Amino acid sequence: MTEPARRAHLVGVGETRYSKWGKIGDVTEHALACEAIKKAVADAGLSMDDVDGLASFAEDRNEAIFLAAELGLPELRFANMVWMPGGGGTCAAVSNATMAVETGQAEVVVVYRSLCQGQYFRFGQGGPPRVAPPADAPPPTVQQASSMMLASIGFTMPYGLLNAAAAYALPTRRHMHLYGTTTEQLGMIAVTFREHASRNPRAVMGSRPMTLEDHQKAPMIADPHRLFDCCLESDGACAVVVTTAERARDLARRPVEVLSSAQGTPKGYAFGPFSNANVADEIYATGGCEAMAKRLYARAGVGPSDIDVAQIYDHFTGCVLMQLEDYGFCKRGEGGPFVESGALAWQGGSLPTNTHGGSLSEAYIHGLNHVVEAVRSLRGESTSQVEGAEVCLVTAGACVPSSALILGRR
Amino acid sequence: MTRWFPDGMPQPMADSEAVPWWEAAAEHRLVVQRCTECAHTRLPPTPICPECRSEGSEWHEVSGRGEIYSYTVVHRPIALDQQVPFVIAVVALEGAGGVRMISNIVDADPDELSIGLALEVAWEDMSDDLAIPRFRIVR
Numbered sequence: 001m002t003e004p005a006r007r008a009h010l011v012g013v014g015e016t017r018y019s020k021w022g023k024i025g026d027v028t029e030h031a032l033a034c035e036a037i038k039k040a041v042a043d044a045g046l047s048m049d050d051v052d053g054l055a056s057f058a059e060d061r062n063e064a065i066f067l068a069a070e071l072g073l074p075e076l077r078f079a080n081m082v083w084m085p086g087g088g089g090t091c092a093a094v095s096n097a098t099m100a101v102e103t104g105q106a107e108v109v110v111v112y113r114s115l116c117q118g119q120y121f122r123f124g125q126g127g128p129p130r131v132a133p134p135a136d137a138p139p140p141t142v143q144q145a146s147s148m149m150l151a152s153i154g155f156t157m158p159y160g161l162l163n164a165a166a167a168y169a170l171p172t173r174r175h176m177h178l179y180g181t182t183t184e185q186l187g188m189i190a191v192t193f194r195e196h197a198s199r200n201p202r203a204v205m206g207s208r209p210m211t212l213e214d215h216q217k218a219p220m221i222a223d224p225h226r227l228f229d230c231c232l233e234s235d236g237a238c239a240v241v242v243t244t245a246e247r248a249r250d251l252a253r254r255p256v257e258v259l260s261s262a263q264g265t266p267k268g269y270a271f272g273p274f275s276n277a278n279v280a281d282e283i284y285a286t287g288g289c290e291a292m293a294k295r296l297y298a299r300a301g302v303g304p305s306d307i308d309v310a311q312i313y314d315h316f317t318g319c320v321l322m323q324l325e326d327y328g329f330c331k332r333g334e335g336g337p338f339v340e341s342g343a344l345a346w347q348g349g350s351l352p353t354n355t356h357g358g359s360l361s362e363a364y365i366h367g368l369n370h371v372v373e374a375v376r377s378l379r380g381e382s383t384s385q386v387e388g389a390e391v392c393l394v395t396a397g398a399c400v401p402s403s404a405l406i407l408g409r410r
Numbered sequence: 411m412t413r414w415f416p417d418g419m420p421q422p423m424a425d426s427e428a429v430p431w432w433e434a435a436a437e438h439r440l441v442v443q444r445c446t447e448c449a450h451t452r453l454p455p456t457p458i459c460p461e462c463r464s465e466g467s468e469w470h471e472v473s474g475r476g477e478i479y480s481y482t483v484v485h486r487p488i489a490l491d492q493q494v495p496f497v498i499a500v501v502a503l504e505g506a507g508g509v510r511m512i513s514n515i516v517d518a519d520p521d522e523l524s525i526g527l528a529l530e531v532a533w534e535d536m537s538d539d540l541a542i543p544r545f546r547i548v549r
Contacts, residue, residue, distance in 0.1 A: 132490055133417070133418060133490075137417070139417070139536070139537030139538065139539070139540070140417050140419070140421050140536040140537045140540050141421065141537060141539045141540050142421065142422045142423070142424050142429065142432045142539070142540060143421050143422065143423045143424070144423070144424070144425075145423035145424055145425045145428070146423075148425075150423045151423060151424060151425040151427070151428055151454070152454055153423075154422050154423035154424050154428060154454070155422075155428075155453070155454045155511065155512060156512045157420040157422070157423070158419060158420055158421065158422045158542055159498055159512050159513055159514050159542075159544075160415075160419060160420070160484065160488040160489075160492075160496060160498060160514070161498050161512055162420065162488055163484075163486065165486075166482050166484045166498055169482035170480045170481070170482055170498070170500055171480065173480045173481060173482055173525070174479070174480040174500075174525065177480070177524075177525040219485070220483070220485050220495075221484075221485060221486060222482045222483070222484045222485065222486070222498075223482050223483040223484075223485075223495075223520070224482075225482075267460075268460060273500075275512075277453075277479075277500045277501075277510040277511050277512045278452070278453065278509060278510050281508075284479075284480075285480075
């Protein structure tokens with residue numbers, strides 16, 4: 001057991017402007033990371049000289065050692081990266097920061113994510129090249145895979161399975177087949193989060209209301225995913241500061257305690273249904289988080305009925321629906337009727353979810369903005385505040401190896 | 411020789427464990443990897459059996475029949491001159507110990523697709539060295 005004085009707390013949050021992908025070109029992606037980190041540290045009432053740890057998750061181009069130099073950190077005592085693809089590791093990065101401060105490896109660890117897709121490449125870029133290949137191009141053949149990951153997706157890419165919208169459609173389609181889930185039920189998720197975004201000045205889609213009819217009329221991307229079932233693609237950065245209870249006591253903001261954290265990758269899962277056709281039958285049409293959710297709740301000493309507000313990773317609407325089942329808010333197969341009942345709505349919902357608008361309507365910052373919103377919702381500062389919220393669930397990308405947090409306030 | 415997809419589709423990438431699978435495919439043989447100790451079958455190829463951890467494996471040729479486990483109708487092209495929509499499916503292979511693979515369903519109207527529908531392999535020769543197993547509905 002961690003001694004009470006070292007229990008990890010989230011004490012500061014910060015974010016830059018959020019915009020549509022490719023719209024931030026006036027500063028570099030790492031400059032944006034620095035801005036978010038500075039804001040989060042200032043929000044906590046700490047000095048940059050107090051920061052001795054940086055944590056991030058997969059595919060981060062902004063290496064901690066270089067950021068530490070740019071930020072002038074006196075000594076970087078903890079730098080850590082999660083072994084998970086994309087947004088699955090968001091909460092695990094916070095968890096690693098938690099472990100660092102609780103074990104005394106570091107005192108103040110900042111978790112960060114910065115994305116400027118226009119400066120590099122667009123995730124899931126798979127559209128046709130603008131220029132035709134030369135007439136004397138060599139005939140297609142089998143290429144040498146330069147990594148274990150490429151050898152694995154070598155069995156999916158030749159079939160055109162490149163884009164997340166198509167990949168996550170596969171478990172969602174099977175869920176519809178098994179349980180009768182409908183596209184209108186998926187649409188309810190998107191419409192609900194858009195409504196939440198309407199009060200959030202940071203939300204990229206805050207001024208763009210959406211009805212279920214709008215959702216149903218949107219162009220089909222990869223059946224059953226219409227445009228509005230897919231998360232935004234955004235530029236922006238955010239950061240969260242983690243420190244001990246002892247340090248948290250005297251800081252600027254009401255600290256939020258990490259009640260529990262967990263990560264989980266089921267047997268044989270690899271990249272999950274995203275690339276692995278052989279995910280076990282009993283978990284194929286799920287978010288793959290059920291076993292992890294049980295550990296998460298047990299460690300926090302709470303259950304699904306104790307969750308006052310949830311920030312659920314929403315890369316695609318179907319993945320939200322399957323996670324609601326994984327985390328025990330409804331039975332397996334009943335996610336459709338559950339969301340249809342209005343359960344996720346800020347007002348009148350039994351489980352107000354993604355009160356910032358989520359990746360579907362606030363911004364796609366690989367879900368670290370969900371951790372930021374969780375902190376705000378427990379401080380009483382959300383633009384869709386759940387009155388008296390004391391316990392918040394945050395999840396990371398599902399249908400891939402995932403992670404989650406339960407946060408609370410005393 | 412029927413072609414459904416353009417040359418510009420992403421080319422397969424294989425490490426030395428997977429090369430024999432593509433060599434079999436070039437001969438229009440659909441194979442799965444089978445453990446010589448416990449007979450567990452698997453795909454993509456891996457160095458050890460995830461069930462009994464044996465290094466021993468052999469290539470087991472399957473019938474090329476199967477059924478739709480899941481699918482998606484994709485409306486955005488991947489390659490230049492590619493026809494859309496196109497269908498990506500998870501195919502449960504017959505006689506393969508429950509092994510599934512990602513592939514495409516060709517020559518089908520998206521509206522006639524449903525999970526459980528019977529399929530058979532349809533080889534597409536992309537070049538002299540490369541054949542890709544796609545599937546069509548058994549009619």
